[in-house]
Amino acid sequence: MSASQTATRHVHKAWFCERCGGPLAWAEVEGKEHQTCGHCGWVVYIDPKVAAGVILALNGEIVLLKRGIPPSVGKWVFPGGYVDAGEPTERAAAREALEEVGLEVETEELIGVYSYEGNRVILVVYSGHAVGGTLEGNFEALDVRSFPLDEIPWDDLAFPSTRSAIEDWLKRIETETVS
Numbered sequence: 693m694s695a696s697q698t699a700t701r702h703v704h705k706a707w708f709c710e711r712c713g714g715p716l717a718w719a720e721v722e723g724k725e726h727q728t729c730g731h732c733g734w735v736v737y738i739d740p741k742v743a744a745g746v747i748l749a750l751n752g753e754i755v756l757l758k759r760g761i762p763p764s765v766g767k768w769v770f771p772g773g774y775v776d777a778g779e780p781t782e783r784a785a786a787r788e789a790l791e792e793v794g795l796e797v798e799t800e801e802l803i804g805v806y807s808y809e810g811n812r813v814i815l816v817v818y819s820g821h822a823v824g825g826t827l828e829g830n831f832e833a834l835d836v837r838s839f840p841l842d843e844i845p846w847d848d849l850a851f852p853s854t855r856s857a858i859e860d861w862l863k864r865i866e867t868e869t870v871s
C-alpha cells in the first residue's frame with residue numbers, strides 16, 4: 693500500500709453503503725484505496741473539507757484566539773472555520789472572524805492554501821483588517837488578544853497550517869506597513 697493509500701484510510705471512514713445500506717470493505721479502485729459496497733458495488737469517495745481563515749492586523753498587531761474546544765485546546769490560532777456549501781471563501785473567513793473574535797472584517801489578499809497528507813481539510817487563508825466590532829471571544833475561545841509581531845507565540849500555535857500561514861503573511865508584510 694502506498695503512503696497516499698495509507699493516508700486515505702485515516703481521512704474518513706464510512707459505516708454503511710449510502711445506496712443500499714450494505715456492508716463496506718476496503719478495495720483498490722483505479723489504483724487508490726476506497727471503501728466499496730460488497731452488496732451493490734457502490735464506491736465511497738470522501739470529499740475534502742474546505743476551511744477559510746483570516747490573519748488580521750489590528751493596530752499593527754496580529755489577532756489570535758486561544759482555542760477552547762478540541763483539537764488543540766489552549767493553543768493559539770487566527771480566526772477560521774469550515775466553509776458552508778455555496779458560500780464564498782472570503783465571506784466564510786469574515787464570518788468566522790466576526791463569530792470568533794467579534795470583529796467585522798474586510799479580507800484583502802489570498803495568503804495561501806494549506807493541505808496535508810492524510811488530512812481531509814484544505815485551509816484557504818486571507819489577510820484582512822477590521823472595519824468594526826470589538827475584539828471579544830465567544831464560547832469557543834479561552835482568550836482573544838492581539839500580539840505584537842515580535843511576540844507571536846510560535847511555540848503555542850494550534851496547527852502546522854497556523855505557523856505556515858503566519859510565516860507567509862509575515863513575508864508578505866515585510867515590505868508593507870501593517871495598518
Ligand SMILES: [Zn+2]
Binds near residue numbers: 709710711712729
Ligand atoms: Zn450498496
